[in-house]
Amino acid sequence: MSLKEAAEKFQKFCSIYKEEADCFSPLFELKWPDGFRCPHCDHRQFYLIPTRRIPLYECRACHTQTSLIAGTIMERSRTPLHRWFQAIYLHAQPRCINARQLSEAINVTYKTAWLICHKIRRAMSLRESNRLLSGIVRVSDTIYCKRLTPSFDWHQQEQPLLVGASDSNNGVLSPIVIKLQSKAPLKDKYDCPDTAPFIREHVNPADVKNTIVTRRYGRDMNKKLAWMGYDVTWWIARVFLGIGPKHLQAYLNQFCYYYNRSRSTLYIQLLADCLHSPAITYPELTKPTANGRSSRLLRSARNPSQQTG
Incomplete structure (x- = not known):
C-alpha cells in the first residue's frame, strides 16, 4: 500500500x-460482548448516567458505577x-x-x-x-543489531536473543516468541544462551520433548529463526531508529504481536486487547531506576530529539 x-x-x-x-x-x-456485566456483582441490568464526558453505567443491583x-x-x-x-x-x-x-x-x-x-x-x-509454543517447537539463538566484524567480543549495541516457534505442517513458523538474553554468562558472542529457562517458560510442558534446539550458524541452522534477528533489527531501525537494551524486550513483544496475528483483523484484536489491559501511569513508566537516576524512557519523553519510540 x-x-x-x-x-x-x-x-x-x-x-x-x-x-x-x-x-x-x-x-x-x-x-461487554454478551451484554453489560457489573464488575462487582455480575448483574446484567444498569442505569445509564450520561452527564459525564464518558457515560457511566450504574448496576441496578449493587449500584456500583463503572465506565467504558x-x-x-x-x-x-x-x-x-x-x-x-x-x-x-x-x-x-x-x-x-x-x-x-x-x-x-x-x-x-x-x-x-x-x-x-x-x-x-x-x-x-x-x-x-502467556503464550505457550506447542507441537514441534524450534528454538534458536540470534542477535539483535549484529555487527559484521570478525571480533569475538560483543559490540555495545549487539544483544543476544532466543527465538522459538511452533513448526506447522506446511513449514510456516508461527507463532513465535523472542526473548532478550543476558550477555553476562556468555564467553563471547558465539556462545549460546542457556535455552532451558526459555523452554520451561514458553513451551507447553507436554511438548518439551518435541523441542528442537539449533544454533544461528552451522549445518543444522534454521535460517528462518537464525535470521529473525535481522528482521527485528531492520523493523526497529526503520520505525524507531534503534532501541537500547533497557527497553528492547517491549519492542520485541510488539514485533511478535504483529507477526503472530492476521493483518486483516489486527485493528479489532488490538482494540480489544487495549480494553482488557490495565492502565499504567506516566510516573510508573518513568520511575527512577535502582541507582536513583531517571530511566531513558523519561529522558526521551522530555526530549523527543533523543528517541522516536
Missing part, C-alpha cells in the same frame, strides 16, 4: 470516529477517545508508527503520543506474555 493510499484510509477512518460519542457503541460491544474505559489502558486519560481510536488504528497498520509520527498524525503533544505508544505496547506485551 502506498503512502497516499494509507493516508486516504486513515482519513476515512477519522471521518467515522471524529468525536468521542462515535466511540461509545464499539467500546460497549467489545467490553475502567480497567483499560485509557483509564484516567484526558485524551479524547477518538484520538485513542486513531492511535490504535495507526499501530495496527503495516507501516506501524512511532511517537513523533503519532504526535503529528492525531494532533497531540509528543509527551502524550509517547505515553499512548507505550501503553499500547504494554497491552501487546501482556497479550504475548
